[in-house]
Amino acid sequence: DTAVSQTPKYLVTQMGNDKSIKCEQNLGHDTMYWYKQDSKKFLKIMFSYNNKELIINETVPNRFSPKSPDKAHLNLHINSLELGDSAVYFCASSRGLTEKLFFGSGTQLSVL
């Protein structure tokens, strides 16, 4: 039973399209995150939600919009996709802001 699950695992799309990545955690955590890993494996936080409230919003283009319908879900919607958006996007969760992170297996986004 996967703790943090993301769908889809692979996403190939054309420039200019809009796409969404879904994330669900069954750990009962109240904090969820989106991290981006670029082609050089560099990991950087994008967003953090605590109890459905946006806590961290790093310098990310406003084409990226996270949505948290409840504490167990954090989705990432991306508008007008660009070539530079190609990366692996990781969802993660923790029990509060001060606990260790559990990462999902990632969504590899390829923009053509």
Next chain:
Amino acid sequence: QQQVKQSPQSLIVQKGGISIINCAYENTAFDYFPWYQQFPGKGPALLIAIRPDVSEKKEGRFTISFNKSAKQFSLHIMDSQPGDSATYFCAASMEGSQGNLIFGKGTKLSVKP
């Protein structure tokens, strides 16, 4: 500005040897220093973490050494095994915000049989 610098970028070690990965940080407000292990196609997983009030923490074959005055910390993997072959990331975060991790650029470790 890279807040957490990690070296080496890649490392090849013989089975049974010691793997050592080093990290240095700039921000003295950091107070939580984890190491994450990532296998291909998987998300990072917490391996071991330390806070600056101790100089060393050991869990099985994995040890973190921490030097607060030098603002450096390192991961030592004793008796390295082929199954340890993965990418290792050091990270740092501030009090009350452990989820907001600042990662190093990663070290790809290959353990040869």
